[in-house]
Every structure is written in C-alpha cells, then in structure tokens.
Amino acid sequence: MAEGANRKISAASARAHTRRPNNNNTSFHFPTGMLKKVLALLFVGILAWAYQAIQPPPPKICGSPEGPAITSPRIKLSDGRHLAYIENGVSKDSAKHKLVFVHGFDCCRHDSLAKYLSPDLIEELGLYIVSFDRPGYGESDPNPNRTVKSMASDIEELADQLKLGSKFYVVGFSLGGQVIWSVLKYIPHRVAGAALIAPVFNHWWTGFPANLSKEVFEQQTPCSDRWALRVAHYIPWLTYWWNTQNWFPYMSAVAHSPDILSSQDREIVMLPLRQARKTYMVHANHFIKAPFFFFYLF
Secondary structure (H helix, E strand, C coil), X not given: CHHXXXXXXXXXXXXXXXXXXXXXXXCCCCCHHHHHHHHHHHHHHHHHHHHHHHCCCCCCCCCCCCCCCXXXXXXXXXXXXXXXXXXXXXXXXXXXXXXXXXXXXXXXXXXXXXXXXCHHHHHHHCXXXXXXXXXXXXXXXXXXXXXXXHHHHHHHHHHHHCCCCCCEEXXXXXXXXXXXXXXXXXXXXXXXXXXXXCCCXXXXXXXXXXXXXXXXXXXXXXXHHHHHHHHHHHCHHHHHHHCXXXXXXXXXXXXXXXXXXXXXXXXXXXXXXXXXHHHHHHHHHHHHHHHHHHHHHC
C-alpha cells in the first residue's frame, strides 16, 4: 500500500489529467448586445418604410415649374388658393336658373351636368351651369386644411366672384353630394335649391336607420368596398396606402370596377359595348364570307 501511495506520476500523465477537454464546437455565438442593436435598427427601418408608404406624394401645383400648365379660367380664393371652373349653358345675364355643379370622385370640371342635357333643353330652361374642379382635382390647388365647412366657403366665393347673385342652385353628383350637404349646413341663405344625383352616403350616420344601413353595407356594397370603408372610417391615416397597395382589394371606384354598379346600371354601361361587338361581328362575318362570294362569282 505504501509503495502504491508513493508511486511517482510522470509529467506527461499529469498534463493529460489536468488538460481541459478539447471542445470541437465551432458554432458562432452572436453577442447579445449587438443582436439587440440589429433588431432595433430593423424595427426603425420598418417604421420608416411604413411611414413613407402611407404618405401621399406631394402635389404638383398647376402653373408651377414642375406642375401642369393652366388651361382653364380660375379664381383666386381668400386664402390664396386657385379654383378652376368652366361655364356652360346660356349667358349669366339671360339665365333663368344659375347652377353650381359639384363633380364626384375621379372626375373634374369637364364632367358637368351640361354634358348630359340637350342644348335645346338648356336653352328652354334658361340654364347657366358653372362646374369647378374641387380642391386637388384638375387645375384647382389642393387644400391641406380642407374641412367640411371650407368646401361651402369655396362655393360661396366662386359664386360671388362670378356674380351669380344672392341665391343660386347647387347640384352634386356622387361624392359631390357631401359638398351639397356642406352648402345646406353652412350657407343655406345662399341656396335657391339643391339636388343630389346618385349621392354617396355615410354608413355610420347616426340619423340613418341602422337596419337599412346594415343591409346596404353588408348586402349591396362589394366586399372590397366594405374593407376600404372600414379603413377610411376607423383608421383614416391608412386610406392612401390602402387604395394604392396591391396586396388587398381596394375601392371599386379607384379600380374602375363595375362591381360598384347595380345590375341595372351595369346593363346600361355594357349596352354600348354589346352594340360595338355586334357591329364588329357583322363586319367580321362580311369579310369572312367575302372570299367565298368572289370564288362563286368567278
């Protein structure tokens, strides 16, 4: 036992017992602090991209060096903006009825009521019709401070500068109908009469029957429009991105889709196309049969 206890251990054996085990694991360990910084930078980058995506591009002001040329008469409003307009019908001096027409979405001053009335009817009724580009449309300057009331003020200034008199008629088409509501609310003393043509309404109006509003929203409104309307109502700051992205369906009006039309309106819209196709087929059949005709002739 003594001999075993006093046995000497060689230096090589001692080194073998005291040497640390060789770890062959070559995996790279990302420093925790650096990983947090990378994730923070990635998050900031995503936020910056999202902010840019929801911001509409800056407008190109008509008459500016980078903007379109001015081709229409315009008035200068009290806040410095310009409003482009076009006049149709009889002269103001001989007019029996003076109308201010408000166009709808994706339209301009040229989409006036006068386009759809015969000259004889305009002459018979003595109609003078002025249509203007709403702020940001056509050749009218945008209004970054636009409110419901500001539209009524714009129309009142337009009427005063064109000398339409103390009272005039207002007609709104589609989305232009909300402007007529603004006029009736804020300058009713200037209105001789008002008319709405296929107006757009707000599904969240509290004064509208809830059951009827729900029926229209869920049964008559296209699915893409329902989502777009929800975005505009609940998160309006996301509206521009929603109507310009390609991931989800956006507004039918923006996409120029016939889904927004009723079945009767679609029939009317498609009628000229069917007539054009019928005419084309008649000519096509004529040319197809022509060689056979000449064959039999000769």
